[in-house]
Amino acid sequence: MPTAASPSRFLALGDSYTIGEAVAASACWPAVLVRRLQQAGVRVGEPQIVAVTGWTTDELAQGIDTAVLHPPHALVTLQIGVNNQYRGRDLDEYAMQFGDLLERAIALAGGRAARVLVVSIPDWGVTRFAREQGRDPARIARELDDFNTRARELAASRGARFVDITSISRQHPELVAADGLHPSAAQYALWVEAILPKAREALR
Template identity: 50%
Template sequence: MKWIWSIFILMAACSAKNATTVEPDNLITGKYRYLSLGDSYTIGESVAPEERWSMILSDMLRKNGVDLSDPEIIAQTGWTTAELTDGIKSRNPKGPYNLVSLLIGVNNQYRGQSLERYRTELQGLLKQAIGFAGGNNERVFMLSTPDWGVTPFAKGSDQAKIASEIDAFNQVAQEECAKLEIAFVDITPLSRTAKNDISQIANDGLHFSGKMYRQWAERALPTVQKLLR
């Protein structure tokens, strides 16, 4: 169990450094507003602000003619669904937003929390996301949780078990999105390609690099373009 405590210590240390208030300089503003909710993968732990997947996605959409602002990000390394809920309450974002994204679940998995708890708390977050989108579920999308078991930090751990649990959490997320007719973008297979490509891993050996985040944005782009029509 030593590796579990190690990852917890690392994530807790990173949380203090990369909090919800961290934003890049010279944010681009546009006609349409974007709210991005999540954890370390959304705040972009160990990468530059412009390498965050939601920042890359915003830039891609602008290049395709969408007058979209850079995302307002509510995320922090180490957050579970419950902690994201608390973070949203603390931040108190003011909608409506034209686009809302959600990426959450990895910390529920690594802390050993139950699928039932994740389902219940995720239901609340998805309903909040729809509320932030002015009640329009067609302006909300969720990314699947990536597989951190392929990273160097997970070396020596039961990677097959991690993958199986990640898949189970993603199944729950996909089911809950389907119930609310929320678009679900599966980026987990992309994350697993990093097992044989160190350039897709951040310098901390645990999180993903900007190269990987760009692939997530590219995967999400066609879905999001449809949502914004």
């Protein structure tokens, strides 16, 4: 157990967006969030990240199974589902598996649902990658809206907090990394502006 003088533990669960694929490790949004919290006088440690590029909900669950974790965590974030949508997986399956992951996240936060932040899935349909692949941006947007609606509803039903960063991804389609798909460091910094207030509330 952490002592009174120890920094709070932060666990980030997700996929490529959580690890910051195609940007420096220091630019991924969990790392930037920690720096911003520390600058605000919040004693929080470096994030423990359980995330791999390409992971779906069931693969994240398997990753949690094998990770060495030390709950309770003062803050747990959960951002997952883009690869379910990308692979054409079923929405109801996503909702069921996401609900299970959310319950696990709450347990890892010591049963304190208000310490869990669900971060929405960004819209990759607006990216250069999607255009070059000839993808239908309207269809991607509709499907991701459905996924995010389910995640928001589940978060509300469990008492967890929800942060919408999808709108930021749509407002700034030019802010992508060199791969043309994943967000740039500048876009992740904008995400943190949206996440930071709710993270501070969760850590009070």
